[in-house]
Amino acid sequence: xxxxxxxxxxxxxxxxxxxxxxxxxxxxxxxxxxxxxxxxxxxxxxxxxxxxxxxxxxxxxxxxxxxxxxxxxxxxxxxxxxxxxxxxxxxxxxxxxxxxxxxxxxxxxxxxxxxxxxxxxxxxxxxxxxxxxxxxxxxxxxxxxxxxxxxxxxxxxxxxxxxxxxxxxxxxxxxxxxxxxxxxxxxxxxxxxxxxxxxxxxxxxxxxxxxxxxxxxxxxxxxxxxxxxxxxxxxxxxxxxxxxxxxxxxxxxxxxxxxxxxxxxxxxxxxxxxxxxxxxxxxxx
Amino acid sequence: xxxxxxxxxxxxxxxxxxxxxxxxxxxxxxxxxxxxxxxxxxxxxxxxxxxxxxxxxxxxxxxxxxxxxxxxxxxxxxxxxxxxxxxxxxxxxxxxxxxxxxxxxxxxxxxxxxxxxxxxxxxxxxxxxxxxxxxxxxxxxxxxxxxxxxxxxxxxxxxxxxxxxxxxxxxxxxxxxxxxxxxxxxxxxxxxxxxxxxxxxxxxxxxxxxxxxxxxxxxxxxxxxxxxxxxxxxxxxxxxxxxxxxxxxxxxxxxxxxxxxxxxxxxxxxxxxxxxxxxxxxxxxxxxxxxxxxxxxxxxxxxxxxxxxxxxxxxxxxxxxxxx
Numbered sequence: 001x002x003x004x005x006x007x008x009x010x011x012x013x014x015x016x017x018x019x020x021x022x023x024x025x026x027x028x029x030x031x032x033x034x035x036x037x038x039x040x041x042x043x044x045x046x047x048x049x050x051x052x053x054x055x056x057x058x059x060x061x062x063x064x065x066x067x068x069x070x071x072x073x074x075x076x077x078x079x080x081x082x083x084x085x086x087x088x089x090x091x092x093x094x095x096x097x098x099x100x101x102x103x104x105x106x107x108x109x110x111x112x113x114x115x116x117x118x119x120x121x122x123x124x125x126x127x128x129x130x131x132x133x134x135x136x137x138x139x140x141x142x143x144x145x146x147x148x149x150x151x152x153x154x155x156x157x158x159x160x161x162x163x164x165x166x167x168x169x170x171x172x173x174x175x176x177x178x179x180x181x182x183x184x185x186x187x188x189x190x191x192x193x194x195x196x197x198x199x200x201x202x203x204x205x206x207x208x209x210x211x212x213x214x215x216x217x218x219x220x221x222x223x224x225x226x227x228x229x230x231x232x233x234x235x236x237x238x239x240x241x242x243x244x245x246x247x248x249x250x251x252x253x254x255x256x257x258x259x260x261x262x263x264x265x266x267x268x269x270x271x272x273x274x275x276x277x278x279x280x281x282x283x284x285x
Numbered sequence: 286x287x288x289x290x291x292x293x294x295x296x297x298x299x300x301x302x303x304x305x306x307x308x309x310x311x312x313x314x315x316x317x318x319x320x321x322x323x324x325x326x327x328x329x330x331x332x333x334x335x336x337x338x339x340x341x342x343x344x345x346x347x348x349x350x351x352x353x354x355x356x357x358x359x360x361x362x363x364x365x366x367x368x369x370x371x372x373x374x375x376x377x378x379x380x381x382x383x384x385x386x387x388x389x390x391x392x393x394x395x396x397x398x399x400x401x402x403x404x405x406x407x408x409x410x411x412x413x414x415x416x417x418x419x420x421x422x423x424x425x426x427x428x429x430x431x432x433x434x435x436x437x438x439x440x441x442x443x444x445x446x447x448x449x450x451x452x453x454x455x456x457x458x459x460x461x462x463x464x465x466x467x468x469x470x471x472x473x474x475x476x477x478x479x480x481x482x483x484x485x486x487x488x489x490x491x492x493x494x495x496x497x498x499x500x501x502x503x504x505x506x507x508x509x510x511x512x513x514x515x516x517x518x519x520x521x522x523x524x525x526x527x528x529x530x531x532x533x534x535x536x537x538x539x540x541x542x543x544x545x546x547x548x549x550x551x552x553x554x555x556x557x558x559x560x561x562x563x564x565x566x567x568x569x570x571x572x573x574x575x576x577x578x579x580x581x582x583x584x585x586x587x588x589x590x591x592x593x594x595x596x597x598x599x600x601x602x603x604x605x606x607x608x609x
Contacts, residue, residue, distance in 0.1 A: 057338035057584055136370070137355075215357060218365075220327070222337045222354035224344055233353050243356065246486045247334065248511040248585050253488075 035264070042257025050258055054224040055240065059251035064259050066223040067240035070139070071208065071266070073227050074236055077143035078150065078207050083200055085147070086154030093155070094162040095184055114152035121149045122213030130218055137218020140230040145217050146210060150203035157202065161195025162188060194278040201274040205267050211238035237263045320347045322565040327355035328362025328375035329461055330485075331505060332552045334584040335400060336375050339573045342580065346572070350565045359461035360384075363555075369393055372560035373570075376553045377403070377461035378468075394558035396604040398597050400573065401581035401588055404506040404535035405466055405548040407519040412498040415439070415446050418532035420522045421547065424470045427453065427501070433478040439499075453481035454493045454502030460485055466503055469547040491516065503548075506535055507585025523547055540587045552586060556601075558608045567605055574598050 053063025093110075097103045125145030135141040165188050173183040189196075214236060221243050223235045237259055244256035326336050333356045340352040357365070359376045366374040367387035379397070380388075388395060407424070409416050416439075423442050426432060439446035456462035458475070463483075468474040482493055487504040494500040495515045509516055520532035529544030539545035554573065560566045574597055578588035589597075 055337065056341055057334060057580070215355075218355070218357075220353045220355040221333065222340055222352070224340070224352055243330075243333070246330070246488060248487070248505070248507040250511065 038257050038260050038264070041254055042259075042261050045254050045258035046261060050255075051262070055222055059249060059255050062244075062252075062255055064237065064240055064262060066226060067235050067237045067259070068262065069226045070219075070223070070234035070236045071263075073139050073230075073232075073234065074143050074146065074214075075204060075208055075266075077139060077230065078146040079200075079204060081143060081147035082150050082154060082203065082207075086151050086200075086203070087158050087196060089151070090155045090158035090162060091184060091188075094159050095180065095188070110152050110155050114156055118149055118210050118213045119216065121145055122216030124148065125213060125217045135231075137220065137233060138231045139227055139234050141217050142214050142219055142234065142236075143230070145213050146207045149210070149213065150207050153203040153206065154199055157199030158192075158196050161192040161199060164195060165191045190281070193281045197274050197277050197281075201270055204270060208263070208267060208270075209238055211236070211242050215239060319349055320565040320568055321349045322563055323351035323353070324373065324565055324569050325353055325371045326373040326375060326554075327357055327365055327371045328373075328555075329359040329377040329552075330356040331359075331377040331403065331460075331462060332375035332400070332554070335552065335577065335581045335586060336373075336554070336573075338580040338584050339569075339576055342576060343569055343572050347565070347568065350569070352569075358459060359464075360459070363387075366395070366555060366557065367391060367393060369557065369559065372557050372563075372566055374555040376555060377550065378465045378474075379551075379553065380555060394608070395555045396558070396601065398554050398556065398570065398574065398601055399551045399589065399593070400554055400577040400597075401552045401586040402540050402549050403552055403586050404540040404545055405462070405469075405503050405550060406506050406509040406535050407501065407503050407521055407548070408494055408509055408516045409501050409519055410494055410498045411515065411517045413500075413517060416501070416517075416519055418520045418522060420524055420532070421470060422524065424521070425472070427451070428455075428467070428477050428481075429471045430476055430478055433480050449499055451499050451501055452493075452497055453478075454490045454497075454500055455481055455483060456487070456490075456504065457483040457485040462505070465550045466548070469550075505585070506540065506587065509535075510585060521545070521548060537582070537587050541590060549587075552581075556604070558604070561605055561608045570601060571598075574601060 050063045051068065052065050053061065054065055055067070056062040089110075093103070093107065097106075122145060125141060125148065129135045129141035129144050130137060133141075135144075169187055169191060170183060173187045178186070219239055220233055220235050221239055223233060225232075227234045241256050241259045241263070244252040244259065247253075324340070326340070333354060336354050340354055344350070344352055354375075355362070355371075359374075359378055362371065362374045362376070363380060363384040364387070365371045367384060367390075369391055376397075380395075407419060426436060426442055436442070437450050438448050439451050440448045442451075455477075456466065463477075464474045467477050471477055482490070484490055484493075487508045490502050490504050491508050491512050494502040495512070501519075509518055518534055520534040522532035523546045525546070528546050529539070533539050533545050535545045535548070540549040543549060554570075556566070556570055574594055578591070578594060581588050
C-alpha cells in the first residue's frame with residue numbers, strides 16, 4: 001500500500017516536470033516558427049532603400065521612412081511623458097500613501113486600468129487630446145494617449161520592484177538619520193532600479209505595437225514627410241504593417257514582413273538596453 | 286479655461302522636447318507655378334490605395350504640397366469631414382442622412398466625385414462544382430436577417446444543390462463594403478444575418494473561402510484577381526434583362542459597362558467647399574480626375590468610361606466656380 005502510494009507520487013512528480021518542459025518549449029517553438037516565417041518572407045526585401053523611402057503604391061518602391069520616424073518620435077515622447085509620471089506615482093503609493101480605504105480604491109483602479117483594451121484609450125485620447133485640447137491628430141495627442149495606456153503598467157510593476165527592496169535596508173537608512181527622500185533616492189531606487197527598468201521596457205514594448213488607438217486619435221497612413229515637431233501629422237510602423245497586410249497584392253505582404261523585422265529589431269534593441277542596464281546596476285545583498 | 290489647459294500642455298511638452306514648431310501657413314503660392322499648402326485626405330480603407338497612388342504621383346509634380354492620407358474608414362472619415370478637419374473624404378458608399386446633417390450643422394458644403402468602380406465578387410471554393418451561377422434573390426435568401434439559424438444548407442437555396450451546410454464569409458459590419466452589399470442584396474443597408482464569418486481584412490476572407498469547400502463569400506474584385514487560382518468566381522444574375530441577360534461574371538469589362546449589377550459599386554471622394562478655394566486642392570482634384578482611370582486599374586480597381594470621367598470633371602468645375 002505504502003509502496004504503491006510512493007510510486008504514484010514519483011510518477012506525478014515526473015509527469016509535472018515534463019508538462020512544465022512542454023509548456024516552456026511550446027512557447028519557444030511558436031515564437032521560433034513566427035520569427036522564422038517572418039525572416040524567410042521579409043529578409044530579402046530589407047534594404048537601405050526600404051528604410052529610406054516613403055510609402056508607395058508600387059510594392060517594390062515602397063519604404064517605411066515616415067512610419068519608422070513616426071515610431072521613434074512617438075516612443076521617445078511616450079517614454080518622456082509616462083516614465084516620470086509612472087515612477088512618481090508608484091513611489092508615492094508605495095512609500096508615502098497611508099493604507100486607507102481611499103488608498104485601496106486607488107490601488108484597485110490602477111490594477112483595473114492596466115487591463116482595459118487599448119481602443120478605449122484611443123477613444124479617450126480622441127475626446128480629450130484631439131478635440132478638447134485641440135491637438136488634432138498630432139504626435140503629441142498620440143504620445144499622450146499611449147502614455148496613458150502604459151502608465152498603469154509602469155505603476156503596478158514599479159510598485160512590485162519597490163516592494164522587493166528589503167525592509168532592513170530601508171530601516172538601516174532611517175537609523176542613520178536619513179530623511180525619507182534621502183532614503184528613497186540613495187537606497188530604495190538604486191536597489192529597485194533593475195525591476196523598474198524592466199517594468200518600463202515591458203510597458204514601452206506594449207506601446208510600440210499599438211495601431212488601433214493611434215488610428216482613432218488621428219494617425220494617418222500615407223505621410224510622405226518625416227515629422228519635424230510634436231505637432232506634426234504622423235504614421236507609425238504598426239499602421240503601415242496593418243495597411244500592407246490587408247492589401248490584395250502579395251508583394252505588399254512581403255513588405256509587411258520586412259517592416260515587422262524592423263519593428264522586432266527595435267523591440268530587441270530596447271530589451272538589450274534593459275538587460276545591459278540590469279547587469280550593470282545589479283546590487284547584491 | 287480651455288486655452289489655459291492647452292497652453293500648459295503645450296508648454297510642458299515644449300519644455301520636454303525643446304522643439305515646438307507651428308503649422309505652416311497653408312495657402313501661399315510659391316514661385317514658378319509651384320504650389321504650397323496641404324491636402325488632408327481621410328476615410329475609406331477601400332479607396333485608400335487609389336488616393337495613395339494619386340497623392341504619390343501628384344507629389345512628384347508638386348513636391349511642396351504636404352499630402353496626407355488616413356484610413357479611419359468611410360464612417361470615421363465622414364465624422365472628421367463633417368467637422369471640417371479634412372479637405373477630402375474617401376468613401377466606398379454614398380454619404381448617409383445623418384452624415385449630411387452633421388455637415389449642414391457645421392455649415393460645410395461638399396461635392397461628390399466618382400473616381401472608379403469596384404466589382405464586389407461572389408466567390409466559392411474551387412472544389413465546389415455545383416454552384417455555377419447565383420441570382421440576387423438567392424443571395425438575399427442566404428444573407429437576409431431572417432435566414433439566421435434557419436437557412437443552413439445549399440438545397441434550401443436551390444433544390445438541385447446538395448443537402449450540405451454552407452458557410453458564409455463577408456465584410457465586417459463597420460465597413461462601407463458591408464453597407465453597400467446589404468443595400469444591394471438584402472434591400473436594406475446595414476442589415477444581414479449575424480452568423481457569418483466577418484472580417485475587416487479581405488485577405489482573411491480569401492483564406493477562409495480557400496480552405497473551406499462549403500464556403501461562399503464576397504469581397505472586392507482586386508482580392509479575387511490576386512488569388513484567381515485558389516478561388517472560383519460565381520456569375521450573378523440580377524433577373525433584369527435590361528442590363529445584360531442571365532448570370533454575369535464580374536470583369537473589367539462588365540463592371541465598366543455596368544452589366545455586372547447590382548454589385549458594381551462606385552468609389553467616391555467628397556470635397557469640402559471651403560477647401561475648394563485653395564489652389565492646391567483645385568489642382569489636386571483635377572489631377573485626381575485626370576489620372577484616376579490609369580491609377581485605379583494599377584491598384585486593382587476598375588476605371589470608368591472616359592465620358593463618365595468627363596461628366597465628373599464638369600460637375601467638379603461647376604462646384605469650383607460656385608464656391609470660389
